[in-house]
Amino acid sequence: MIKITNKSNEKLSFKTDVNTSLMNAIRRSANYIPLLAVDSLEISKNDSALYDEIIAHRMGLLPLKYEELKLPSECDCGKEEGCGKCAIKVKLSAVGPGIIYSDQLSPKGVSLLKMPITILDKEQELEFVAIAKMGRGIEHAKFSPGLIHYKYEGDAKNISDEDFKKITEKDAKELEVSIESWGQLPAKEIFLKAIDSLNGELKDLLKQVK
Numbered sequence: 001m002i003k004i005t006n007k008s009n010e011k012l013s014f015k016t017d018v019n020t021s022l023m024n025a026i027r028r029s030a031n032y033i034p035l036l037a038v039d040s041l042e043i044s045k046n047d048s049a050l051y052d053e054i055i056a057h058r059m060g061l062l063p064l065k066y067e068e069l070k071l072p073s074e075c076d077c078g079k080e081e082g083c084g085k086c087a088i089k090v091k092l093s094a095v096g097p098g099i100i101y102s103d104q105l106s107p108k109g110v111s112l113l114k115m116p117i118t119i120l121d122k123e124q125e126l127e128f129v130a131i132a133k134m135g136r137g138i139e140h141a142k143f144s145p146g147l148i149h150y151k152y153e154g155d156a157k158n159i160s161d162e163d164f165k166k167i168t169e170k171d172a173k174e175l176e177v178s179i180e181s182w183g184q185l186p187a188k189e190i191f192l193k194a195i196d197s198l199n200g201e202l203k204d205l206l207k208q209v210k
């Protein structure tokens with residue numbers, strides 16, 4: 001049984017009587033959903049106040065438009081820089097003065113949000129080529145599609161410590177589940193894909209046991 005309490009592209013909340021172990025398995029499986037993120041960066045010019053490593057880190061955490069590419073391990077190109085099936089080249093060539101935003105990256109629209117990368121002074125330049133690849137949240141948090149969390153029904157703030165200790169899993173009737181997306185995938189899709197991932201893992205296990 002699922003009773004939806006909040007539904008938008010970014011957030012999905014519902015109450016359910018699904019048991020905690022299963023919900024926890026689904027929650028953890030969200031980190032098995034393949035997602036696109038910048039994986040390597042070659043900086044040719046960087047006159048900004050930020051070190052190359054900081055620029056690379058900021059680029060890694062930038063939410064990119066969702067594309068369904070092959071995971072590098074599943075692509076037969078075997079190239080470090082990837083190919084059209086498993087990687088996307090993202091470029092930036094910017095001159096100051098001003099704040100350099102992620103919407104200046106090419107191809108246009110590759111960055112989901114307009115996020116500041118750095119500030120350049122007059123005539124300062126920033127130029128790089130980045131390679132975005134598919135990966136999973138279990139390898140690095142930058143590949144994580146969002147957040148799934150849950151709690152027992154009711155507001156813990158309004159009960160005393162004494163009462164809180166008395167609450168056991170047996171007493172709690174429902175779980176309040178929330179899925180929050182970082183923007184690449186709709187919240188509902190994250191939940192469905194997490195279930196799919198868990199299903200796939202279980203099928204693999206079943207095959208091995210048989």
Ligand SMILES: [Zn+2]
Pocket residue numbers: 075076077078079082083084085086087
């Ligand atoms: Zn490839």
